[in-house]
Amino acid sequence: MRIASVIVDVPAKQTDKTFDYLVPEHLENVIVPGVRVNVPFGPRNIQGFVTGLKTESDFKKLKQIVEPLDLTPVLNKELLTLGDWLTEHTLCYKISAFQVMLPAALKAKYEKKVILAAHVKWELLQEETKALFMGGKEATWQEVVDRGLVSMLKQEAERGYVEVIYQVKDRVRKKKVKHIQSLLGRPQLTVEIENLSLQAKGQKQVLAFFLDHTGPVELKTLLGDTGVSQASVKALVKKGILSEEFMEVYRDPYAEREFKRQGPLPLTVAQEKAIMPILSSIEEERHEVFLLYGVTGSGKTEIYLQSIQSVLEKGEEAIVLVPEIALTPQMVKRFKERFGDLVAVMHSGLSAGEKYDEWRKIQRREVKVVVGARSAIFAPFENLGIIIIDEEHETSYKQEENPRYHARDVAIKRAATHRCPVVLGSATPSLESFARAQKGVYTLLNLPSRMNEQPLPSVEIIDMREELREGNRSMFSRVLFEKLQDRIEKGEQTVLFLNKRGHSSFVMCRDCGFVVNCPNCDITLTYHRFQELMKCHYCGHEERVPTICPECNSEHIRYFGTGTQKVEEELTKLLPEARVIRMDVDTTGRKGSHEKLLNAFQEGEADILLGTQMIAKGLDFPNITLVGVLSADTMLHLPDLRSSEKTFQLLTQVSGRAGRHELPGEVVIQTYTPEHYSIELAGTQDYDRFYNQEMMARKIHKYPPFYYLTLITVSHEELMKAVSVTEKITRFVTSRLSQEAVVLGPVASPIPRIKNRYRYQCLIKYKKEPELKTALKAILDHYQQETTTGSLQISMDLNPYILM
DNA sequence: AGCACGCCGACT
């Protein structure tokens, strides 16, 4: 008999290996590597992934696979291997690696139930049992627990009256919709129409409809098109003229929209020069990584589109990664216009079912291009011809939970297997990528100027300290305010940008300086205006806003800081005639509201668009001539090695929103530290100088791209335990690495406590340490017991982006 | 992760 190796759905160190199962004979053709199976594991049934088949096992008493969950593998050979690679590179469990590659819908749901045994006599049951099963043959285990019947049911089970079962379920079903089809050909239909009685107008219309339509039609469409009621259709079905059946349909989030097809645009000389190496790499099936470095508006997207075109002509497929916040309808539109139905879109705005449908289109070879956020890098294509990562520098390509992978690394790995190019595009490349391009690891492609030869917008940097000195206490500098007024008069549009929602308000006592903190996490509570509440963004703790300072009893306690809401208030006060659209987490919470707000702005329904991060990307409206950055430096002071880089990128990005069309653009950046190089150089849009300066800083501090980083974070309920474990780890790591490595720690995390757990960390900087991974695994092994049963948690991030 | 097994204290 055949034996299958299975990775089971239990994310734990002890189960992070394959388990062997017998393959029932009748399933031998279905059970192949990459299919999900339902297997018995201990007393319960769980999901697992078949990774291999064999004829012998070291184990004597093997159990049988209960059932397959797929008829075709959900992971192909390449993805199974990629899973191994992911596990090795991020130190995650194999099951986590597999699950991250699939839509969440394929993750199993488990249900523990009690069922009445067959042929059991109702009279024999205890009263409580009868009550439990009142109205059915089964009950959920939760119900049993709630009624306090656990031990009683155990007795019933021993007597053989009831049985405990474990069910494995998929999260979504394929969506099925009723379709109607004509069973007769056209000539017969014509006859039938004539045979119908004069009263049967509706039926006549339906049949007439089928004269011009062959094949099944969705019932809803049929009713809509003919305007008849369901009764008429039913009658025809009864007569045997039509037939009805349920057929699978895809939930298409873009179904409502029509995309006009658009052919390729002529390339400029610069674009032509940039695309040639990519095309030849595609042609020669050569793996190569390109860094496409071009300012905003220099036409990177057209290069992507034409590269993809040539990939499609070869019969191959393409993955395009776009940062989540840039995955706007505008962006999608460009791809759909060029490639129509060959495009699948994947982003977090879709429901689990919609994501699953998009994924199935890829799996079933119905699409050739996927445009999506980070996780789209795992799209199950078999003949990849190109991978494109737009806005390559975006930190959202790094997943901040297990498996902590970077989409760029996965892209390069996959492209190497498929022998195809990777194109990393950015106006402000990450230092890592640019350094690699300089070293010749990546091929640098330049797009030096904007396509329409529009000059970059003029940028003015305003020193807010100066404003304050001159008595301007408002959040708008005089320059910005004047320009704002000017735009409103002219009927032109302005985008006002506020860094991060995080910068939002906190509550502080103006007498003693007391700030309200979260009782569970060492972090300031954020003030939310909705319900006059203070909230913690880490643990969700909520409390009311104090009216008196708990420290000094002063009544002068109030909120501080500048959230978007507060800016909006001030705007309406200062410019009551201005129509403002606010975009932040509060106003874009609901699905589609993002798009609605942007559309309204595009239609000219507002003068000012006010928002956070999310408006920095992709906005490309002709009427925007002014961009204001209210506080450029809030991000600069975060404890983050990339804070300068991020500030520069963000400011450059935002500035690029102005004057992309005929009207020239202006940018006003307000800051308290105008002398900082990341702000100054963003003002002149001088990436090269910024790069050089920042590289120097990184070299001095031994940061990437000169050194690799690994961050180990240890957390425990008890402070001393967290410290002592981190201490031991630090010492162990130091002993196992070379002299060149720098091991920092133990130090408290920038957020020293989250959800009542103390957090300590150890940061390792190194250039080449072949022993590092072995050492890290040894640590995880050593603390395995304590991490599974105790309160101890150890997280490891190879190449962290957030050092918190 | 669950779950059973097993060894100790507080009760009918």
Next chain:
DNA sequence: GTCGGCGTGCTC
């Protein structure tokens, strides 16, 4: 003497 607490170790 039993119920139930959670420490320990296993799951093909």
